[in-house]
Amino acid sequence: xxxxxxxxxxxxxxxxxxxxxxxxxxxxxxxxxxxxxxxxxxxxxxxxxxxxxxxxxxxxxxxxxxxxxxxxxxxxxxxxxxxxxxxxxxxxxxxxxxxxxxxxxxxxxxxxxxxxxxxxxxxxxxxxxxxxxxxxxxxxxxxxxxxxxxxxxxxxxxxxxxxxxxxxxxxxxxxxxxxxxxxxxxxxxxxxxxxxxxxxxxxxxxxxxxxxxx
Amino acid sequence: xxxxxxxxxxxxxxxxxxxxxxxxxxxxxxxxxxxxxxxxxxxxxxxxxxxxxxxxxxxxxxxxxxxxxxxxxxxxxxxxxxxxxxxxxxxxxxxxxxxxxxxxxxxxxxxxxxxxxxxxxxxxxxxxxxxxxxxxxxxxxxxxxxxxxxxxxxxxxxxxxxxxxxxxxxxxxxxxxxxxxxxxxxxxxxxxxxxxxxxxxxxxxxxxxxxxxxxx
Numbered sequence: 001x002x003x004x005x006x007x008x009x010x011x012x013x014x015x016x017x018x019x020x021x022x023x024x025x026x027x028x029x030x031x032x033x034x035x036x037x038x039x040x041x042x043x044x045x046x047x048x049x050x051x052x053x054x055x056x057x058x059x060x061x062x063x064x065x066x067x068x069x070x071x072x073x074x075x076x077x078x079x080x081x082x083x084x085x086x087x088x089x090x091x092x093x094x095x096x097x098x099x100x101x102x103x104x105x106x107x108x109x110x111x112x113x114x115x116x117x118x119x120x121x122x123x124x125x126x127x128x129x130x131x132x133x134x135x136x137x138x139x140x141x142x143x144x145x146x147x148x149x150x151x152x153x154x155x156x157x158x159x160x161x162x163x164x165x166x167x168x169x170x171x172x173x174x175x176x177x178x179x180x181x182x183x184x185x186x187x188x189x190x191x192x193x194x195x196x197x198x199x200x201x202x203x204x205x206x207x208x209x210x211x212x213x214x
Numbered sequence: 215x216x217x218x219x220x221x222x223x224x225x226x227x228x229x230x231x232x233x234x235x236x237x238x239x240x241x242x243x244x245x246x247x248x249x250x251x252x253x254x255x256x257x258x259x260x261x262x263x264x265x266x267x268x269x270x271x272x273x274x275x276x277x278x279x280x281x282x283x284x285x286x287x288x289x290x291x292x293x294x295x296x297x298x299x300x301x302x303x304x305x306x307x308x309x310x311x312x313x314x315x316x317x318x319x320x321x322x323x324x325x326x327x328x329x330x331x332x333x334x335x336x337x338x339x340x341x342x343x344x345x346x347x348x349x350x351x352x353x354x355x356x357x358x359x360x361x362x363x364x365x366x367x368x369x370x371x372x373x374x375x376x377x378x379x380x381x382x383x384x385x386x387x388x389x390x391x392x393x394x395x396x397x398x399x400x401x402x403x404x405x406x407x408x409x410x411x412x413x414x415x416x417x418x419x420x421x422x423x424x425x426x427x428x429x430x
Contacts, residue, residue, distance in 0.1 A: 012269050014268070015294070016307070055226030055227065056228065057249075060430050081228035082228070083425070094394075094421050094425075095423075126313070128313065131395060
């Protein structure tokens with residue numbers, strides 16, 4: 001029997017955040033509040049989650065701890081635009097050169113067959129509006145997998161097990177969570193963002209097994 | 215270029231950063247990181263904005279600084295949600311309807327706007343409202359109402375009671391303009407900036423790639 005995932009979520013106190021993540025049989029969440037002299041203990045967790053709307057000044061200040069956590073085999077989900085240089089090997093860039101009305105999401109590289117667990121096309125529209133969840137794009141590190149790209153081939157969801165000894169899953173901003181404000185055009189679209197999140201969570205037991213084998 | 219500066223109380227959120235660093239606004243706005251905030255920083259700016267997705271627990275720790283700032287006759291703009299810990303009003307959450315303009319464009323959720331307010335003067339209805347994040351169900355007795363929704367809840371209000379001017383709204387012009395998915399927010403944000411410091415920004419909202427992936 002596989003034990004549940006022990007996850008630590010960073011919170012910068014924004015309205016509504018804590019209702020989006022609900023502990024369940026797959027994952028148990030602890031919350032970590034950002035504050036002055038931020039210096040958290042990351043030990044004992046399988047997964048760090050940096051959700052949509054996070055504090056990237058605080059994350060930059062603990063970048064060495066995050067790298068150490070990853071090099072010990074831990075996992076990181078960053079579902080936000082990290083404008084500071086704290087994610088090892090990757091850079092997020094905000095961009096407004098393309099119209100959001102033209103944004104569509106495409107599967108590029110799916111070595112773990114995650115697309116069996118979510119449908120990229122269901123992420124395209126929210127109430128008939130496209131370009132609703134991803135912003136900017138990722139300049140991904142060599143050797144990482146680009147799971148989803150946008151209309152112009154720019155990485156939006158990246159999986160990296162090469163840059164560090166751990167796992168990094170990065171999105172160019174996204175409300176990925178157990179509950180999401182997501183889409184409501186139809187039932188499939190309503191579930192799309194949560195299904196993407198659940199698919200990404202399925203990588204954590206694989207990573208844990210890999211770490212234990214070592 | 216403006217000689218006056220607007221302090222943006224910064225929660226480390228990318229959309230707040232993207233707005234303040236855009237070429238159009240970067241000479242007007244200064245990021246003041248909430249966990250480093252002090253009196254010296256506030257003394258150096260002429261007006262303040264507290265954007266949506268702020269840390270209101272942390273802001274409440276600086277309540278006295280904010281009201282001292284207002285007492286000097288300066289302006290403070292608050293958007294999105296807030297907290298009764300530092301603001302004498304009751305904010306309540308509501309579902310965000312950011313799609314009415316697609317589904318039912320002739321029935322805006324906002325029904326009343328005081329277009330005599332300097333920010334709203336000359337704005338078209340679509341430029342004065344896009345969506346709101348919650349409403350106010352109680353505001354101070356000394357406040358005046360600027361916008362209401364169709365249910366009669368308060369969206370935007372203002373008071374001069376504390377020395378300067380406190381303008382509070384559940385709209386989110388700063389954060390939403392940083393996101394760059396609504397293309398007409400220059401109208402509101404330019405007027406907001408002019409109301410705060412007497413200078414109207416010009417030009418395009420350009421994003422510099424060199425502002426991303428930075429050390430701080």
